[in-house]
Amino acid sequence: MPEPDITSPRQTPEVLVVGAGPSGLVAALTLLRNGVPVRIIDKAAEHRIGQRGAGIMPRSLELFHQIGVAHEITKRAITTPVVKLYEMPEGRKALRTFEMSPVLDATPSCPYMNILMLGQDHLEEVLRASLAEYGVQAELATEVVALSQTPDYATATIVKYAGTDREAREIVSHPFIIGTDGARGVCRKLLNMTFLGETRNVENLIIGDIMVEGLEGDYWHMWGDASTSMVSLRPTETPNLFNFMLAGKDVNHRELSKDEDGLRAALTAGTGGQDHLVFGDFRWVSHYRPNMRMVDKFGEGRIFLAGDSAHVHSPTGGQGLNTGIQDSFNLTWKLALVYKGLSPLSLLDSYNEERLPVIAEMLNQTTTLLNQTFRSRKAESAGWVKGGSLLQLGVNYRWSSIVIDEQQSDYDLEDIDELDEFDDDDWVEEQQAAQRRAAVDSYGVGFDGSLRAGDRAPDAPDLSDTQLSDEHGPLCSHSLFDLFGATHHTALVFVESPEQSYAPVIKALRQQPRNTTRIVIIVRSGALVPSVRGVQYVLEDDLDHASRAYTVQGGCDTVIVRPDGMVGGIVRGAEGVKRYFRRIFA
Structure with a gap:
């Protein structure tokens, strides 16, 4: 059919997601759960079939739990x-x-x-079904052919196809565009971002x-x-x-x-x-043909890449699909806050800062496995992992400029000569960030087990809800994973005794933008339950699961968990809470 005469872009409030694979579906789903409208398109005329990236790592299952699809995935999947x-x-x-x-x-x-096995086509079915609950479906046979942006919006030229004939062309301006259309997709190419790394022609x-x-x-x-x-x-x-x-x-x-x-x-x-x-x-x-390649940045301005659009990998280790899912989780909670005007556009700079070292280490580890597979005569080397870091439970952002850890100084302020001459918190924080970046271990291979800001937030079950109880005791219990979510920060305030001064911390948390922070008081087993107002949960740690998982030091009593299930802050009190959220909100 003839193309319409387009003289100016059509404005839309929707975030455009280009590519309806796992990374794109997760990005769309988390945005929708945050109340952000989404349009998702895919060049393919039909949904892809086949196992493809079938291995689902434990960390991915934890994130799927946060968006409500883990149960369906575990029901369909098989063990390795x-x-x-x-x-x-x-x-x-x-x-x-x-x-x-x-x-x-x-x-x-x-x-x-444990690693579960589920065909990528079936995983996508689960994600599409969840997406449909929001009234959104991926538009197939729909391709982006041009991209541009200004400081205020990103513009895409989109072509819809019917068979081999061009059906319609439209130019649409979106607040943001996320490219998840794969290594052979157009988004990376249209952004003039090149892959760095190698393609192996032997194996x-x-x-x-x-x-x-x-x-x-x-x-x-x-x-x-x-x-x-x-x-x-x-x-x-x-x-x-x-x-x-x-x-x-x-x-x-x-x-x-x-x-x-x-x-x-x-x-x-x-x-x-x-x-x-x-x-x-x-x-x-x-x-x-095995590829071990990545871009040098995952986006800028209002256009971003995730998954195979930003990095490709060898088939060994089962990291690719899982890493792309984590890209989407890292990006979308930040993008949702910026979209709503709660955070500055600069918050999205942390997407590059946090994910680039993780992807670099992922490529390093999977390349090592590939070399072992094709140079060894032992089948045990062939393409999968025997536990360890590739389960992705150690992936962290300890070096990130938006995380705060007050357990111990990342940069010993007493060792900075003539520090008294500087009344500049930004300068001090820059020095701290420089030291963190110099000691990056993005997969946590060398960690000693202590919890630090930037780490994955652990679960803790069997927490008795003291606000829902009768004369016989609590009527229900919770796990932390059920309280975490892709739509909010979760602040865990650990109370050891009624004399502990936690009211200023709660006040500081309640000063954050509405519906962005869930406050959870956790009382050690056997301690007197405090009378607390203005919080969502007061939980008793009957079996000390939370206390053991969140053993923190240096007088810190508050742990702030980000919407992507990572620890954003471990702080001592109200000032630490304010300091953390100043880095997040406008």
């Missing part, structure tokens, strides 16, 4: 199967079995401890999903090794559907990825030519 490695060339006898990721017991502070892979008959669905099956020739068949949440990987120096990856019959023959040969294995229909197939 035990690997069965076969002797070649016959491929029938199992040499050994091993856990790619060991099963760990939940703890009070970490209720999600080529063919990956996809295939129906297989005659194979146990309780094991992750492997033949050979990635340094020479390897076939991996991992069961999925769909019976008889296996996610496969074919790797090897002598495999013609590009040609086989286009030849289904040839690919079936290669899988048959790679598994020892067993007659009882029947390889059926393919759900999807992709020729994959």
